[in-house]
Amino acid sequence: MIKNIILMGPPGAGKGTLAKMLLKEYDLVHISTGDMFREAMKAKTELGILADSYISKGHLVPDEVTIALVKERLSREDTLKGFLLDGFPRTLPQAEALEKIAIEISRPIEAVINLECDQKELIRRISGRRVCKVCGAPYHIDTLKPKVDGICDTCGGPLYQRNDDNEESLKVRLQHYVVDTKPLIDYYEDRNLLVNFNSLVALDVLFDEISSFLKK
Numbered sequence: 126m127i128k129n130i131i132l133m134g135p136p137g138a139g140k141g142t143l144a145k146m147l148l149k150e151y152d153l154v155h156i157s158t159g160d161m162f163r164e165a166m167k168a169k170t171e172l173g174i175l176a177d178s179y180i181s182k183g184h185l186v187p188d189e190v191t192i193a194l195v196k197e198r199l200s201r202e203d204t205l206k207g208f209l210l211d212g213f214p215r216t217l218p219q220a221e222a223l224e225k226i227a228i229e230i231s232r233p234i235e236a237v238i239n240l241e242c243d244q245k246e247l248i249r250r251i252s253g254r255r256v257c258k259v260c261g262a263p264y265h266i267d268t269l270k271p272k273v274d275g276i277c278d279t280c281g282g283p284l285y286q287r288n289d290d291n292e293e294s295l296k297v298r299l300q301h302y303v304v305d306t307k308p309l310i311d312y313y314e315d316r317n318l319l320v321n322f323n324s325l326v327a328l329d330v331l332f333d334e335i336s337s338f339l340k341k
């Protein structure tokens with residue numbers, strides 16, 4: 126079983142949704158930099174206030190801040206059972222830093238799952254996304270509706286629209302993806318770690334495809 130994994134893809138490709146599905150089946154530590162920043166923003170910590178000033182405009186949080194956060198999280202003992210990195214790395218300096226951290230903690234990356242999706246669909250998904258304020262479960266106003274309007278099926282929390290899920294921020298996020306994150310596809314291909322999946326297929330189909338790959 127492959128267990129030290131990076132989940133990569135543009136905003137809206139389905140990283141968070143798939144991560145939650147995979148974690149129901151596999152005992153892995155989920156390390157989502159987006160979720161960590163949103164938690165800090167909710168708690169209005171120093172990190173949260175700093176992150177908010179970048180995230181709300183669609184910009185990336187500076188590398189040194191993000192790398193330090195992930196380094197600390199990866200160094201904890203629970204990651205020995207395996208981890209799913211979601212949204213990290215997304216720049217070349219982050220990928221290089223991760224390579225060093227992985228050597229230091231003797232937990233090498235075993236696979237990079239790259240979710241491919243076209244821009245029109247990314248915009249549709251992000252503009253219709255709603256998220257649970259309590260547990261972070263993702264929904265969609267057309268394709269992944271909760272049983273009761275505005276209420277999370279899992280924990281009963283209220284659903285809301287993220288403040289970076291607007292047209293203006295999304296444009297900036299997609300630009301960052303192309304300029305900063307897309308080059309990592311070649312980076313991981315060169316290291317024979319990259320596996321591409323078409324995220325335009327139905328979620329259960331995609332989940333089964335990724336699941337069979339992880340069990341290889």
Ligand code: AP5
Pocket residue numbers: 134135136137138139140141142143158159160162179180183184185186187188191211212213214215216219250251253254255263264265266268269289298324325326327328331
């Ligand atoms: P982050 O939270 O990581 O956001 P993101 O990468 O922009 O990705 P999203 O959460 O928007 O999308 P997703 O791929 O998880 O899609 P989802 O599953 O929700 O980061 C937020 C911000 O934090 C960044 O912009 C940046 O500022 C900062 N940040 C984070 N990490 C950083 C780093 N390493 N360095 C610097 N800054 C960092 O799905 C979207 C919607 O589509 C949902 O409604 C879902 O229901 C639907 N959907 C998903 N898959 C399917 C499917 N197969 N079919 C139909 N619908 C689907």
